Amino acid sequence: MRKFAVILYPNFSLQEITCLTSALTVWFEEKIEFIASENKEYCSEEGLRVVPTNTMADINITDYDCVILPGTINPLPALYDERLIDFLKSGVNSNVVFAAISSAPLLLAKAGVLNGKKFTAGFFMQMAEVFSFIEKENFTHEGVVCDGNVITGIGMFFREFAEAVSHRFGYNCGKNFMRDEPKDYTAEELTFFWSEEDYSEFLEELKEYQP
DSSP, X not given: XXXXXXXXXXXXXXXXXXXHHHIXXXXXXXXXXXXXXXXXXXXXXXXXXXXXXXXXXXSOGGGOSEEEEOOBSOOHHHHTOHXXXXXXXXXTTSSOEEEEETTTHHHHHHHTTTTTOOBOOOSOTTHHHHOTTSOGGGBOOSSEEEETTEEEEOGGGHHHHHHHHHHHTTOOOOSSTTSSSOOOOOXXXXXXXXXXXXXXXXXXXXXXXXX
């Protein structure tokens, strides 16, 4: 048996990872642990409340074969959680497989996990201007990108993301995993921008997290 973990933080998206977690647990009989920086209740963006099985202070990231990071509609609380970022940093240069979807690659970028790696993400492109730790030259506008021990995906490609992670561990999900034939998207269709108003609101909220 391999060891899988899901990282919890405020407003995490269950919807983006449940194809993956369901396949791992129900189809392939893997066990998943839920890890957070604090031993408290976390509320998903769908309103479900989850309690972690372990805190980051009690375990090592290298205890796990795969660490799964769900997206979140508001990544700032997780992005400025030093315990979380330090936990991810401790896995740099390890054999841990990092699987991050939607906005979650932002956390990997801050921790240095994405240094020199091709990746995709579902965050708005202005974030690449705001945060210097994002390597814009490695941002690839595709649904799912695999580079070494890192698997990243855009939220709308949650099925393909689940397939990529499953295949990484030798599991066959079948020809059409929980879907009909997928649609091909252009790079332009996979590039997202805020409106000026939404971007301004983000910058104002960001000030609360910066010294």
